[in-house]
């Protein structure tokens with residue numbers, strides 16, 4: 100073991116340019132959202148960031164091709180990626196947690212019900228006061244189609260609920276008819292999105308298997324299919340958002356339902372975009388012949404990310420759509 | 424690989440060396456410490472007497488907000504990251520941090536983040552004026568425009584923390600020298616590993632909280648607005664889910680430092696090494712499930728009040744384990760009282776005191792009285808200043824000779840200690856009385872009955888500020904013309920890999936993994952305090 104030499108990279112100008120880009124982007128983004136500001140500074144930062152990222156990844160790939168990346172360093176990359184994914188999980192946890200809290204507790208309290216039956220089902224004074232004094236007329240409901248604001252202020256309300264929501268269409272019918280109404284699920288986009296994303300998790304896995312076996316063509320084919328599926332998913336999501344805004348009256352502003360719906364699916368969509376981008380880069384690298392059956396970290400990292408995005412979607416599908 | 428540091432400014436700008444980056448973190452944190460300290464001086468000057476004298480209430484609240492944010496995120500956290508950078512690779516026999524370029528990135532984000540944050544003070548409408556806990560709707564509906572700069576500053580400093588902690592995790596998990604098993608790692612490394620885990624887990628939640636704010640402010644969502652079906656209390660839950668682990672992020676590395684220093688100056692191995700590790704892990708776990716003890720007065724169901732009360736009290740158990748272990752380590756030791764040891768003994772006493780006030784606060788019924796009074800302010804300054812800041816100071820005195828090969832002036836160090844110790848207690852002890860008597864926090868003015876103790880507290884605060892100038896002077900003097908130290912083992916009782924490498928530590932500590940020998944601790948060998956069976960390491964450091 101003591102024969103082994105440690106690898107330490109030379110100093111590098113990339114990180115500080117990256118930090119500068121982040122600083123400019125942060126400042127520019129704040130400037131942009133404030134009335135009277137504009138997005139120019141942000142775009143400058145973004146341009147700088149794009150250049151830095153391109154250079155940085157090229158450098159890492161270059162080092163890898165030159166065999167400078169020791170097994171130990173490679174393992175550090177693996178750990179880095181896995182813990183990064185864990186941090187992403189926690190980011191989503193914050194939004195899922197918010198949804199849970201609002202649905203289970205807040206909604207009941209504003210509606211004058213005690214809280215959850217789990218603890219206590221008799222309304223407390225505080226809960227009834229919440230309803231009697233602050234939001235009279237609001238009834239506990241999910242999805243929130245009529246906001247507390249509407250319950251009190253009617254058409255004057257600032258926060259108006261949507262006309263239609265995204266939940267499973269079957270809920271509109273009594274349980275006895277569910278079976279006969281199954282066909283209503285056919286045009287339901289989230290179902291198709293689930294099918295697409297789930298299959299893409301399989302195709303990326305097949306690509307991985309093929310790569311391990313050194314079967315380059317199969318690898319490229321499955322990876323290509325995965326990227327296309329990711330792209331399809333995004334198209335359908337755009338269609339869904341269009342539908343929501345134009346036909347359902349469901350927007351980011353339509354009360355807590357619109358808020359949680361768009362924030363959760365939106366952040367997920369952003370991550371799908373990122374994941375598709377990562378896989379696309381791996382596809383290009385694959386076409387250039389960068390991978391061998393024992394050296395494939397870049398691809399593996401992207402595929403872990405893809406599986407993570409997929410799992411988040413399953414959570415969304417259950418919580419936001421089926422039981423939405 | 425370059426053998427020494429690069430020449431000129433690019434050494435610092437482009438560096439991938441863990442020691443350089445550690446130094447950058449430490450100096451940055453000290454600069455922020457003085458900045459936050461300046462804000463504190465404004466606060467205490469205004470509170471010197473009742474009535475509004477120096478600053479308007481609008482500015483006063485910006486000062487308390489900035490003071491908290493700068494001290495927590497700019498001073499304490501980066502100080503310990505700096506120590507981690509310097510010490511972890513040396514302690515585990517690693518050549519450097521696992522991901523050196525990302526390490527540089529993590530640091531250089533901070534100056535940008537804090538430049539943005541502090542610049543808000545000069546913006547139209549003023550800086551953040553909603554307290555360091557930035558509760559909605561104060562920070563959303565009623566916030567000045569500059570809140571948007573605050574939000575994005577928090578975003579990038581969060582990114583910095585996440586990258587920094589991923590780096591630490593990867594280093595500890597992947598870069599230990601052969602034979603350095605987990606249960607042989609020095610406690611400082613252990614506490615940092617667990618802290619890094621906490622950071623990766625909760626920084627994203629903080630990012631979520633500020634993102635929700637951003638959306639509510641600018642894009643019409645209603646997370647924190649009951650009119651749309653949301654709830655301002657939701658903010659508090661999300662914030663404290665981050666916030667309570669955050670206080671342990673601040674204190675766990677401090678525990679680690681104290682667990683290194685007390686054995687050295689007691690000339691005894693640390694008592695109960697493995698119980699220290701398990702206690703740290705237990706504290707970290709519990710810190711995720713107690714957050715709403717900050718919200719006893721907000722109107723929670725009684726079941727919630729009870730649960731969070733008992734869960735919080737539970738934390739006192741592993742914390743107690745640690746305190747008893749430190750005391751037992753000192754028991755019948757051949758103790759000498761050098762400056763780092765003095766700070767650590769003060770840490771044990773004052774931190775325990777702060778733990779007890781925490782226990783008082785955790786009683787939900789009693790907290791209805793204490794909440795948002797100066798009692799809470801006193802509580803958290805006992806744990807954060809006498810806890811984290813004292814241990815950070817101890818760490819600097821302890822390792823400074825190893826870093827720069829020069830010894831600090833012991834007399835001046837002791838002088839600083841006594842000044843800091845006395846001034847600290849003059850400042851914060853009276854705040855307990857003020858709080859119990861009902862003085863609310865975050866106001867620029869107060870009733871006449873609070874006048875005497877406030878004046879005492881302000882005097883103490885100025886003295887405490889003075890002690891920091893002495894600290895700065897002592898450190899700079901040491902680096903410039905301190906007495907040169909040659910021995911690898913600077914302190915007689917010190918144990919650990921870092922004391923086997925030459926003093927000052929070479930720019931690249933290890934070019935090859937150090938050789939591990941199992942057996943009794945001897946001359947050139949080293950055993951980890953308290954680890955059984957004793958395992959010794961023979962380092963083969965090669966400078967350059």
Ligand code: HEM
Nearest residue numbers: 670674716717739778781782784785794795799803806807
């Ligand atoms: C035995 C351990 C501890 C217990 C039982 C405890 C308990 C509490 C409780 C119940 C509060 C809320 C008081 C209120 O707002 O009414 C509180 C506040 C606080 N604690 Fe602790 N604490 C402990 C240790 C610590 C440690 C180690 C730190 C940090 C190093 C810390 C930092 C804080 C801070 C910063 C606040 C105030 C936050 C704010 O409202 O600005 N505590 N503590």
Ligand SMILES: [Cu+2]
Nearest residue numbers: 667670716717
């Ligand atoms: Cu807490």
